[in-house]
Each structure stands twice: as C-alpha cells, then as structure tokens.
Amino acid sequence: MKRFKGKKALLTVLLLSFLLIATTACGGGDDPADNGDNGGAERENVVRVQFNVEVASMDPQIATDGTSFEVIAAITEGLYSIDADGNPIEAMVDSVEKSEDGKTYTFTLKDAKWSNGEAVTANDFVFAWRRLVDPAVASEYAFIMEIAGVTNAAAISSGEMAVEELGVTAQDEKTLVVELDIPVPYFESLMAFPSFFPVNEAFFTAAGDSYGTSPETLISNGPFKITAYEPAATTIELAKNEEYWDAAAVALDGIEYQVIKDAQQSMLSYQNGDLDVANLSGEQVEQFQNDPEFTNVAAGYLWYVSPNQTVDGLENLNLRKAIALSFDKDAIANNILKDGSIPADFAVPKLLATGPDGKDYRETTDTYLSMDKAAAVEFWNAAKEELGVEELTYTMIVEDTESAMNVAQFLQSEIQTNLPGLTIELQTMPKKNRVERMQQGDFELGLTRWGPDYADPMTYLDMWTTGSPNNYGFWSNDEYDAIIESAKKGELALDLEARWDALKDAEKIVMDEAVIFPVYQKGDAVMIRTGVSGIEFHSVGVNKIFKNTTIE
Template sequence: MKKKKVMLALSVAMAAMFTFAACGSTDKTPTTPNTPTTPVAEKKVLRVQFDVEVASMDPQIATDGTSFEVISAITEGLYSIDAAGSPILAMAESVDKSADGKTYTFKLRNAKWSDGTAVTAKDFVFSWRRLVDPKVASEYAFIMEIAGVKNAVAATTGDKPVTDLGVTAKDDKTLVVELDVPVPYFESLMAFPSFLPVNEAFFTKAGDNYGTSPATLLSNGPFKITAYEPAATTITLEKNADYWDAGKVALDGIQYQVIKDSQQAMLSYQNGDLDVATLSGEQVEQFQADPEFKNIVAGYLWYISPNQTVKGLENVNLRKALALSYDKEAIVKNILKDGSIVANFAVPTLLATGPDGKDYRETADTYLSTDKAKALEFWNTAKKELGVTELKYTMIVEDTESAINVAQFIQSEIQTTLPGITIELQTMPKKNRVERMQQGDFELGLTRWGPDYADPMTYLDMWTTGSPNNYGFWSNKDYDEIIESAKKGELALDLKARWEALKDAEAIVMDAAVILPVYQKGDAVMVKAGVKGIEFHSVGINRIYKNASK
C-alpha cells in the first residue's frame, strides 16, 4: 500500500506541474481578457463515480437511485434528511400539524428557482397532481397513496380529477396537505424525489424536452446542472448561488462520471480523476486496510423476479427449487466482498424500527435459505406437476460488472444443482432491463429495490395485485387485504397490530417464492482523505452532498 501511495503522490505532483505549466507564464500562447487565470483543478469540484447512467431527471418520472441522487442534489422539497436519516425542514420554513395527524399546513421559506422566480406552494400542487395524473402514468404514482394523501387512489385511477387530490395552495407561501389517515413516516417521505416541486410555467415551456438538458431543468437546491443529456457518461453540477442556504454549501460543484468497470474506476481514482469510487470483488480485499476505504450498509435488496406468466414459472415448486439452488454465502463472501449480506427475506435489515423499538428483522422469520438437496426435491416435484424433464429460461441482467458476476455464478449454480434446467444470460443497460421487466418482456430478471422510506411497506407494497413493481404478475387476495388495511384500514390505526401483520404479509410472499432473494447490498467505497461531510443513507437518497467539503 505504501508503494502505491508514493506512486500516486508522484503522479498527482506531475499532474499539478503540468497544470501550472499549461496555465503559467511559460505558456507562450497569447492570453486574452477572457482567458481564465485560475486553474480548474483549484476549484472544489467533487468527482463521483456511478456504475449506471441516470435514467431520468424528471422527479415525477424517475424510478432509480442514481437518478434520485442527482435530482436531489439540484432540487429540494418540503423536507430534507439530516446525517442521522431524520427529516428536517427544507423548502418548508415551518409546519403546523392538526391534532388528529391528518392535516399538515406548511409555510414555505423565501426561496428561488435558478431562473430567479419564486418557489411557491403552486409548484408543489402542480408536481403532486402530475405524479398521480393517469395521463402521465408515473410508475411512482402509488407513493402518493403510501403517503396517505386524500383521494390519491381515486386520482391515480381516474375516478376523480387530480384537482381533488388533498393538496392545496392556500396562497403562494402556504401549502395544505390532507391525509386519509395519520401516516407515521409522512414527513420522512416528503424528502423523497417523487414529491419534489416543479415550476409549471417552466415545465410547460420546455414541453416534451423537460429534464433532458441544462436548459430544460430548473434548480432550487444546493447545486444546479450545467452539463447533461440522456444516457450521458458525464454530468456536471455547479453550486447554486441562489439557493436559500447557499452559505452552508462548501463545494463549487459535482462531476458525476459513469464508469461501469470497477478496475477502470479504481485506476481513475488512483490517478486523481475521482474523489469517490465504488469497489467490487477482489478490490475490496486489496484496499480495505486503506484509510480512504469505507464500508457502508445499504438498503438495496437484490433478487430474481420470475415472470409467472411464463410457462413453468407459475409453478410454486419450480420457483422454490430455483430459490434454494444457489449459494448466497459464496456470492457475498467470494464475489461481492463489499459488506453485502445474505438475503433470506423480502424486507432488509436496518430499514425500520417497530413499536417494540427493535429492528424489523430482529423479530421476523427468515425464508428460502440455500438448501441444494431440498431444491432438487422441489425440482423433481415440479417436473412431475409440469410434465417436463427439461426447462430453459433467459435471465436478463444489467451490464454492470458486479451484476454480471453474480448472474454468472447463479447460472452455474442452478444448472449444477437442478439438472435439466438451462439458464441463458442477456445483459443490457439498467434502463433497458427495467423497461423490459415493467413490460413483462422477460422470463427471469436479476433486479433490485432500494427503500424509499423507513417502513417495511416500501418493499411489501410492491407485490400487491396490479403494482407496477410486481414484475412477476403475482396476485393473492389475502395479501392484498393485509397491505390495504395496513395502509389505510383498521391496521393503520393500530401500530402494533400493523407491525405483526406486515410480518404475516412477508411470510405469504416468501412461502410462495414470489421473488428469489439473493443479497442485501453493502457498499465498499473509496473517498479521498480531503473529502468530508458526504452523508450516506440506506433509505431514500443514497448520498447527499449539501454539507460535503473538499
């Protein structure tokens, strides 16, 4: 490690010499009054690696963590999240809650969009109505119901106009939100990107191009975007001087770089081209003793979704055979090596604390643990029930290094453990993989879900009948009834009974092998020694940079 650090120091020094030679008096190129005299390297720009592209910069359309991270860097909602993960007032300067917990009245602070116009309550009304508008068909429309906002379901289904949604601009600085039932995590959820404001006049002017370039994006957050296009490999932000709390923002900007290959990412980090990079596999062992190494428990659950409309996958014994056939311990210990843990559940650990003060997983059962002998028994039973001796399926996988490595291992394990089953892999960018799964155009899909808020419902709501995230098209009446009651029925009013009912719901999903869990993600990250204040979160926005410095 010492040798590497010396080499790195030399390379940085040489790079610095080159920079100053190019910008100093030895450069014989004539200067003009517009020529910058301050080297770009001196600016406090944080350079961050992504392993997937940003899919959308539209807060009501985006569905993935990468997009959410960038959107939240340039846009701020009623609340933000502090370093401990607790909600703190942001665009809202104050809030008044009714005694029954069903009405919130927010007073907005004096804040501006990056075009100089004021942020108003109407911006929230517009974006929230747009989120539930059937014509927009946002995949996150369901989250308005999760938040308990009055008439959310009826507006989403078109049974009532979006103007009946329980959100009102009393005046430019007063926003009133009405709920159907008290929601304990409502304020935390208000920091989530789907609830971020959008300026209607600007949106209308941008039209179909909204969110596709710096010219079609507005900021009211710590940073504003200066370079972006769909599927871009580099995205550049700069500090937003008009942000209401700009005095606390120490960075001059952020540059995101999409680098999918972990070796290339680490080379860029060592060369000084990145300040934050994610490690995988063998790299973790190589760098875990480095003082710049950080291991962070993330909330992402990785699992295989079997499409139950595909012949054979409707059979529960086949799904259980697949779920038990691969060695999860080997995946986290020998392939990922990044702090990920085995997932024998549908609701991750360190997500939410119950009325008993304990983490959900502490008192919930585990399911579908690796058992190759049992897997073969289920396969033999499935063969008889289906009248087959062989089956062949294609599993779609996003084209990141870690996802491909995990998929190849699972492929080998299934084919070895369950003779007669053949698994083919098809890799593609994450956006395409998600689109295929949403359209039902797949057989097996290696996918992931990150928690939007600190409650088991952020996972369990996915497998209700008709949910856009219910990729396998599974349906169970008893399950739907539990989830519905826990959201706004009798269970919603009894926190202890609700908590136990959610455990029952998880058991139903797991016993039916609706998903085949693989692992809960850990993040092995390198962060340069001079970088401080990045807030890492396992729920909602993965990384927040407002208080970061370099």
C-alpha cells in the same frame, strides 16, 4: 508533411518548443484539462463521483431509480430533507402546523427561489403532486402518494376522480395545505423523497416534451444546478446554485458524476486523481480494505431474482422454490462481492425500520428461502412431474454492470449444477433497458433490485400487491392484498402493533410463495479521497447527499 531543413529551422522549432513548455508550466492552472493528481486548479473544489449506471430521468415525478434520485436531490429540494442520521429536517418548509388528528398539515414555505430567479411557491408542489398521480402521466411512482396517505390519491391514480381532487391545496403563494385520509407516522420522512419534489409549472410548460433533458430544460431550487447533462450521458456536471436559500452553507463549487461500469477502470480513474469517490467490488475490496481512504457503507438495496409467472412453467410453485433454494448466497456476498453485502433470506432488509417494540424489523421476524440444495432437488423433481417435462430453459436479463454480471454468472452456474436439466441463459443490457423490459413483462427471469424509499417495511411489501407496477412477476394473492390495504389505510393502520405483526405475516406469504428469489442485501465498499468530508450516506431514500461536503 514537410521536413524542416537547415539549422535555422531547427533552432526555430526548439525555441517554439521551449516557449510552449515554459508557458504551460507557468500558466497550467488556466487549462481546465490540466488535472494532475489533485484535479487541477479549476476543479479543486469539485467532488468527482462514480456511478456504475446511467441516470435514467431527471424528472422527479418520472424517475424510479436511485441514481436518478441522487442527482435530482442534489439540484431540487422538497418540503423536507434528511440529516446525517436520516431524520427529516425542514427544507422548503419555514414552519408547519399539524392538526390534532394528524390528518392535516399546513406548511408555510421559505422565501426561496428557483435558479431562474422565480419564487418557489405552494403551486409548484400542487402542480408536481398532481402530475405524480395523473393517469395521463402514468408515473411508476404514483403509488407513493397513496402510501403518504394523501386524500383521494388512489381514486385519482385509477382514473375515478380528477387530479384537482387530490388533498393538496395552495392556500396562497407561501401556504400549502395537505389533507390525509389517515395519520401517517412517516409522512414527514416521505416528504424528503424526490417523487414529492416541486416543479415550476410555467417552466415545465415552456420546456414541453424536452423537460429534464438538458441544462436548458432544468431549473434548480436545491444546493446545486445542472451545467452539463443529456440523457444516457456518461458525465454529468453540477455547479453551486447561488440562488439557493442556504447557499452560504454550501462549500463545494460543484459535483461531477462519471458513469464508469467497469470496476478496474473506476479504480484507475481514482488512482489517477480523476475521481474522489469510487465504488469497489470483488478482489478490489481485499486489495484496498486496509487503505485509510477505504470505508464500508451499509445500504438498503435488496437484490433478487424476479420470475415472470405469466411464462410457462414459472407459475409452478415447486419450480420457483427449487430455483430459490439452489444457490449459495454466502458465496455471492463473501466471495464475489466482498463489499459488505450480506446474504438475503428475506424480502424486507435489515436496518430499514424500527417497530413499536423499539427493535429492528428483522430482529423479531423469521428468515426464508435459505439455501438448501437437497430440498431444491426435491422441488425440482416435483415440478418436472407436475409440468410433464425433463428439461427447461429460461433467459435471465441482467444489467451490464460488472457486479451484476458476476452475480448472474454465479447464479447460472449454481442453478444449472444443482438442478440438472434446468438451463439458464443470460442476456445483458443497460439498466434502463432491463427495467423497461421488466415493467413491460418482456422477460422470463430478471436480476433486479429495490432500494427503500422510506423507513417502513411497506416500501418493499407494497410492491407485490395485485397490479403494482413493481410487481414484475404478475403474482396475485387476495389475502396478501387485503393485509397491505388495511395496513395502509384500514383498521390495521390505526393500530401500530397489530399493523407491524400483519406486515410480518405479509412477508411470510411472499416468501412461502417464492414470489421473488432474494439474493443479497447490498453493502458498499467505497474509496473516498483524503480531504473530502461531509458526504452523507443513507440506506433509505436518497443514497448520497453532498450539501455539507467539503474539500480541504
């Protein structure tokens, strides 16, 4: 590096520095990097939201996680959406006719466009729905078409019938006809779930294997469109979709999602003005709970440990019960998370669904697998005798978010302390890898979660049927399968009160068999910047909706 020599050179440097400072001060708003506490002029109408895990897929028929669903729902709209209270409202639907027997829906679609200018047609739904149940696609969410009651869904998913036999038909460009095997009371609510969202066939075909991996391979018919995205990205940028049928009602210019897994780093970003919405955990909750920007949000996610029953020892019921009863759930909820989460002594969460009696499902059901350290030791001793061992070691896989790791470390300590001779080793990884490992059965214990897709206990109970892709533990019970099958499309499906009681019986079987070890029902402690309003939080389906969000 050369040195300036002499006064003339020094004066030149000072003059250039002054001009640079003056230019920056007067025209700083032209620099997108000039954020300031308010996000800078270029970003003042963009809401910036923290995620603690990456988006796994932007393909509505492939995605399986809440983070992916949230972004998909911001750029894509199905037949229905949900309002602030969680009720289904017409979206792509202009009008609907229902048959008297409740088994045929005829939808007339709005005059809507994709972000590439193409019209949204009935075939976009037919194509997407057939993809969902096509065995060649192998969607993890194929089961939800059967849950919706769509004719022939199960037979197609199992390879017994062709996808063209699915009960969905494009009568013309704007008329979609859906045939159901049985009336499904929550059918319209299900239509707001991303697995049922449309896909433009021509665009999908042109994108090929790259579909959903970049802004160039995604189009939108929803309030926003993707402008920056790649798989496993830590930042995802959305802009207002001017082609959206209801664009006049969308006040935001865009959304920016930032993946920040560390809670301290997230709060620093929030305090620096780089985030408008951030999640808190642990000690942060106590620190900020009196802040006017703090809020608690009820969530439907159930966190639990899944034991792989194909692993030696974990097929033993006494061992599973020992582990399930050995840890303090209250301490996890109240001392570790502190975010409004509650201990889970159940397989079906609170505030999920209301029964024929008008009461929340949990109000009239028992609780199960509550912590009982003395009983846990008894079950552990019985298991050791049955298995002929004095010591056992298992590895628990855990996603690499701060809260998940904190909970896992506590579980490890509790289990090892209360069940001497049982060792739990932890292995952390990104959520996507953890899910893949569990789907493949490549694990022993897994700390996992499930969020409700629709407001009915079946959204949880269907997971543990024989062969379900979400039955990570490979448990099987004929009596249980029969209850669930009948509740979906048999005699029980036609008697709402009997169905409700049968679902309670099914939950009891799952808990008595310790198919899972429930830990807690998630609550969210959230910071929302003053001036940001209209974010809709939901405990069922899509977690957050920003269509009606404004920034003052």
